Amino acid sequence: MDGMDQADEGKVLREGESRREFLQKGVLAGGAIIGGYLLLGSSLHGLGSPDGASGTPSRKRRWTMLIDLRRCDGCGKCTDACRLEHNVPDGQEWMKVYTRTDNDGEFFLPRPCMHCENAPCIKVCPVNATFRNEDGLVVIDEQRCIGCRYCMAACPYDARYFNWSEPVEGDEILSPTHERGHEDHLRGVVEKCMFCAHRTAEGRLPACVAGCPMKAIYFGDANEDFLSNGPEKIRLSTVLATQEAFRWKEELGTEPRVYYLPARR
Amino acid sequence: MGKIVVTALEKRLMLPLVRSGRGFWIFAAALVAIIGWGAYAYSVQLREGLVVTGMRDRIFWGLYVSTFVFFIGISHAGTLVSAILRVTHAEWRKPITRLAEAITAFALVVGATMVIIDLGRPDRLQNVLLYGRIESPILWDFISISFYLAGSLLYLYLPLIPDLGTLRDKMPRRARIRRWLYSRLAARWRDTPEQRAHLGRAIAVMAVLIIPVAVSVHTVVSWIFGMTLRVGWQSTIFGPYFVVGAIFSGIATIIIVMAAVRRLFHLEKQILPVHFRNLGLMLLALDIALMYFTLSEYLTASYMGTSRDAFWLSLLASGPYAPMFWGMVFGGFLAPALILSITRARMVRWTVIAAVLANVGMWFERYLIIVPSMAAPQMPTEVATYWPTWVEWSILAAAVAGFTLLLVIFSKLFPVVSIWEVQEHVSALPKTVPATQEAIG
Numbered sequence: 001m002d003g004m005d006q007a008d009e010g011k012v013l014r015e016g017e018s019r020r021e022f023l024q025k026g027v028l029a030g031g032a033i034i035g036g037y038l039l040l041g042s043s044l045h046g047l048g049s050p051d052g053a054s055g056t057p058s059r060k061r062r063w064t065m066l067i068d069l070r071r072c073d074g075c076g077k078c079t080d081a082c083r084l085e086h087n088v089p090d091g092q093e094w095m096k097v098y099t100r101t102d103n104d105g106e107f108f109l110p111r112p113c114m115h116c117e118n119a120p121c122i123k124v125c126p127v128n129a130t131f132r133n134e135d136g137l138v139v140i141d142e143q144r145c146i147g148c149r150y151c152m153a154a155c156p157y158d159a160r161y162f163n164w165s166e167p168v169e170g171d172e173i174l175s176p177t178h179e180r181g182h183e184d185h186l187r188g189v190v191e192k193c194m195f196c197a198h199r200t201a202e203g204r205l206p207a208c209v210a211g212c213p214m215k216a217i218y219f220g221d222a223n224e225d226f227l228s229n230g231p232e233k234i235r236l237s238t239v240l241a242t243q244e245a246f247r248w249k250e251e252l253g254t255e256p257r258v259y260y261l262p263a264r265r
Numbered sequence: 266m267g268k269i270v271v272t273a274l275e276k277r278l279m280l281p282l283v284r285s286g287r288g289f290w291i292f293a294a295a296l297v298a299i300i301g302w303g304a305y306a307y308s309v310q311l312r313e314g315l316v317v318t319g320m321r322d323r324i325f326w327g328l329y330v331s332t333f334v335f336f337i338g339i340s341h342a343g344t345l346v347s348a349i350l351r352v353t354h355a356e357w358r359k360p361i362t363r364l365a366e367a368i369t370a371f372a373l374v375v376g377a378t379m380v381i382i383d384l385g386r387p388d389r390l391q392n393v394l395l396y397g398r399i400e401s402p403i404l405w406d407f408i409s410i411s412f413y414l415a416g417s418l419l420y421l422y423l424p425l426i427p428d429l430g431t432l433r434d435k436m437p438r439r440a441r442i443r444r445w446l447y448s449r450l451a452a453r454w455r456d457t458p459e460q461r462a463h464l465g466r467a468i469a470v471m472a473v474l475i476i477p478v479a480v481s482v483h484t485v486v487s488w489i490f491g492m493t494l495r496v497g498w499q500s501t502i503f504g505p506y507f508v509v510g511a512i513f514s515g516i517a518t519i520i521i522v523m524a525a526v527r528r529l530f531h532l533e534k535q536i537l538p539v540h541f542r543n544l545g546l547m548l549l550a551l552d553i554a555l556m557y558f559t560l561s562e563y564l565t566a567s568y569m570g571t572s573r574d575a576f577w578l579s580l581l582a583s584g585p586y587a588p589m590f591w592g593m594v595f596g597g598f599l600a601p602a603l604i605l606s607i608t609r610a611r612m613v614r615w616t617v618i619a620a621v622l623a624n625v626g627m628w629f630e631r632y633l634i635i636v637p638s639m640a641a642p643q644m645p646t647e648v649a650t651y652w653p654t655w656v657e658w659s660i661l662a663a664a665v666a667g668f669t670l671l672l673v674i675f676s677k678l679f680p681v682v683s684i685w686e687v688q689e690h691v692s693a694l695p696k697t698v699p700a701t702q703e704a705i706g
Contacts, residue, residue, distance in 0.1 A: 091322070098645045109645065120494060126403035127392040146392050147315075147385015149325045150403055156494045158644045162325060162385060165316035187314045188385030252494055 061135040062222035062257065063195050064236060065209075066245070067110055069263035071216035074099060074108035081211025085196065086182040089167040094193040095208045096158075107263035110217070112208065113138060113159040113193035114248065114256035121151035121160065130190070136257070137195050145189040152190060156249055157256075160192045181207075195219075205230060222257075271435050274535075274688060278680040281530045283437060285677065296670040303663020306656040307382060315385055317656045323649030324639045328657040329383035331632040332664055335514065336376030337410070337486050338507070338627065342515030343369025343417060344479035345547075347424075348472040357543055359686040360535050363679075364526065365519050366421040371671040372518070373414045375664050382660060402492050405485040413475075413482045420471045422450075426464060427685040430454035446678075483511040490634065496577045497566070497638035506558040513551040514627040517601075520544050520620035522672060524613060526681050535682050538613055545616040548623060549605035556598050577641040580648070586637050589629050597626010 074097055082088060082095040098109040115138045121130050122138060129145040132138055152160045167185035181198050185191065196206035204210070209217045209229060218234060220227035225237050236259075239245055245259045271279070310317050320327045346365035350358035381387050397404045429451035436444050454460060487507035490498040500506075520541065527536040563581075566574040581590040601619035640649045653661075675681075 100645045111644070124401050124403070124492065126398060126401040126407070127389075127396040128398050129392075129396075144389070144392055144396065145386065146389045148380075148383070148403060149385070150401070150489070152322070152325050153490075153493050153495065153498075153639075156643055158323070158646075161322050163314070164318075164321065165314045190385075 059134065059136045059223075063115065063136060063200065064220060064222040064227065065112060065195070065206075065258045066218040066227055066234075066236065066239065066261065067258065068216045068218070068261040069107060069109065070261065070265070071214040072097075072108045072110060072263075073214055074106075075213065077211050077213055078110055078208035078217065081207040082193070085180055085199075085207035087180060087185070088182075089161075089163060089185050089191075091164075092161040092191070094159075094161070094191075102264075104264055109248075109260070110208070111157055111159065111248070112195070112258060114157055114254065114258045115195060117255035117257065118253055120154035120156065120254060124150045124154045126150065133197070135197065135200075137197055139194050139197065140189070140191060142186050142189045142191065147188040147190065149190060156252055156254065160190050162190050163187050269435055272688075274691075275431060275435060275684055277532070277535070278682055278684050279432065279435065282432075282443075282677060282680070283440060289673075293670070293673055296666045296673065299666035300663045300670065303660045303666070306659035306663070310382075310656055310660075311387075317654060319651050319653045319657060321649075321651075323642075324636060324651035326383070326635055326639065327651055328632075328653045328661055329379050331628070331635050332661055333376050333379035333383070334486055334507075334631040334635070335628050336372045336379065336664070336668070338483060338511035338514045338631070339518045340369045340372035340376065340413070340417070340515065341479055341483065341508070341511040342372070342519045343367075343420070344475055345512050345515055346519060346544075347420070348475050348479070351468070351472045352476070356690060357539060359690045360532075360537075360682045361519065361523055361540055361544075362424065362686065363421075363683045364522055364681055365515075366417065366424070367672060367675050367681075368515070368518055368522060370414070370417045370421050371668055371675070373410065373417060374671065375668045377410060377414070378667075379664060402485060402488045406482075406489060409478070409482045409485045413478050416471065416475050416478055420468075420475055423464065423468050423471060424683055424686065425450070425679060426452060426454050427456060427461075428680055428683060430456060431684055432680075480508055483507045490638075495638050495643065496573045496641055497634070500562060502558060502561060506555075506562060509551060509554045509558055510627055510630060513548065513555050514624055516544055516548045516551060517620035517623040517627070520548065520616055521624065524617045526676065527613075530676070530681065532682060535687060541613045541616040545605050545619065548616075548620065549602060552598060552602045552605070552623065556602070559594070559598065573641065573643070577637060580637045580641055581633065584637075584648075585640075585650070586633060590633055593626045593629040593633060596622055597629055598623075601626070 076097050078095045079093050079097060082093075086094060088094055095110060095112045098111060100107055100109055115136070117136075119130075119132070119138050122132060125131075126148060127144055127146055129141045130138060130151050131141070147162070149162055152162065163185055164187075166187045179198060181194060181196055182191075196204075196208075199206055205219050205228065209219045212229070215229040215231065218227040218229045218232075220236070222236055225235050227234050227236050227239075239261070240259070244262050244265060246262065247256045247259055249256075318327065318329075343366040346358055347362040351362070381390060384390065393404070393407055397407070399405075429447050433444060433447040433451045433454075436447065438444075484504040484507065487503035491500055491503035493499060523536055523540065523544075527533060563578065567578050570578075580586050601623045604615050604619040604622075607615075636651055640651065642648060
């Protein structure tokens with residue numbers, strides 16, 4: 001074959017020539033389409049955006065949660081309040097209370113979505129269905145999600161849930177003036193805690209914070225350095241400086257927006 | 266044109282295209298029935314949602330994703346045999362290149378379908394094109410697999426052209442639709458030296474281009490897992506580990522398909538024991554490489570034994586996945602290596618047995634990479650369990666049947682052994698046996 005190749009160099013090849021031209025044009029056109037697609041894609045979503053996967057602190061709000069584990073008795077009222085607020089489908093716990101045991105016995109760890117500054121779920125989403133909104137929250141566009149569940153693989157906190165079946169409509173009716181975070185849910189998409197963005201927009205605390213009988217959960221804007229559990233108000237910077245606050249799985253570098261105060265000190 | 270002369274080789278290779286026994290129709294009907302059953306299972310899944318699978322929030326990827334990785338792995342068959350052996354001028358490859366290329370293209374089609382079946386919202390697949398984020402490894406996969414599929418189809422088609430010309434000229438007159446199809450596909454092939462030169466160059470270029478694309482494909486498939494923070498997934502060797510496993514299962518698949526075709530189409534004179542011997546040796550080499558990677562992967566995880574690594578390994582070594590894990594190690598990796606190491610066992614039958622063991626082992630391997638990592642808890646909670654449902658098993662069976670059916674249809678439309686390349690090969694040998702010439706049609 002190679003010998004034949006060389007022998008043919010320089011010959012005029014009508015049919016072959018036009019076919020080769022066609023192929024060359026085809027390759028060029030294909031390359032241009034792919035190149036254009038990549039450029040367009042990256043400038044529209046992600047690469048070009050200043051607020052991609054790695055968070056920048058210059059946002060309007062930085063909603064932050066602080067959970068005092070000394071106060072948490074594991075009653076699960078936060079989970080219930082969340083379920084009611086968002087009509088959370090069966091089998092899901094957007095605010096989940098984990099139980100851990102150490103030398104002094106059991107203690108409890110409530111886990112909302114951590115709304116990580118460096119959110120692994122945002123990084124891996126193929127269609128930009130999970131993204132950071134202007135208040136710094138990690139939210140989901142349920143209309144866009146294709147249900148590949150890659151974000152669930154990426155999340156180190158098991159905070160994401162998939163609607164495996166058609167979610168059953170909840171029948172518990174709240175007061176007519178009360179707008180819920182979620183009424184309906186779609187089958188085949190991923191959902192999770194959204195820090196009750198619909199309530200904070202009205203200046204109200206998230207449902208789990210309001211629903212905690214132990215007043216263990218504080219919530220507020222880190223930009224204003226101010227958190228509240230309802231009756232109390234605290235300065236985040238003071239708590240972080242004076243108490244042994246920690247974040248769950250700090251070593252992973254996800255920069256969660258949820259702090260904990262240890263169960264025992 | 267004058268009298269049409271059909272050589273014995275052409276007759277042997279064209280006969281399966283025009284003659285099908287009862288056994289063929291029974292086999293094809295069985296495959297269609299299995300696919301039909303799988304389609305029914307999928308319709309149930311579309312109606313009820315993914316709740317009909319065994320997957321839940323903790324173990325959210327299962328049989329579908331394992332099978333996706335497995336079939337994408339098999340697709341490395343064509344690249345290895347037809348591209349790498351072509352580039353290295355291994356002449357013995359010629360009778361088996363076409364099978365390898367067909368396996369590649371069809372395995373890609375089936376593999377890509379498995380991902381779509383796994384989606385919660387397959388109706389929104391177009392969002393990948395509309396809103397695709399290049400930062401997501403899934404998009405890397407999408408681009409890489411698309412390129413590989415396009416390249417593989419082209420690479421399957423190019424070496425077919427001279428044979429299509431032969432078929433156009435020599436198929437029986439009564440096969441009118443066939444002749445029309447072949448004449449369209451043959452693209453005015455007249456077997457001139459110029460055409461041969463151009464075709465040779467095009468094939469040579471494709472052979473080189475397809476290799477990096479193939480390597481990229483299973484590398485980015487591995488990175489879907491490798492880019493996460495999960496135990497057992499976050500590993501730097503995943504790229505090459507997956508590629509080696511892919512070529513391993515690709516070779517095993519060629520051996521199995523080759524044996525079936527040889528028996529069914531009576532190609533004992535075209536597909537020779539030397540092909541099984543050589544591919545068997547390559548399977549052995551890849552098997553050893555794979556065992557090396559497996560050892561590296563699990564030894565580095567276990568030696569210091571961080572608590573999460575230790576727990577995950579205990580699931581594999583002594584937990585619920587132990588039978589599958591040790592079955593993979595001994596049955597899928599070590600047993601084929603032993604069989605293929607014994608010189609006397611390098612016969613067709615034992616090579617095929619080794620290949621079947623290797624492929625079952627590789628499917629286990631894909632499953633074991635995906636499921637136990639999710640079963641191991643990453644939050645303070647219990648081990649998650651997963652058992653596939655009848656829907657998943659049905660769709661897995663349909664995937665295997667679909668892959669087989671595509672090969673069967675291909676083998677009824679095109680010669681499974683490249684006529685012109687084998688003729689070239691035979692005429693290049695120092696001593697040629699005069700071919701008996703007979704006319705058919």
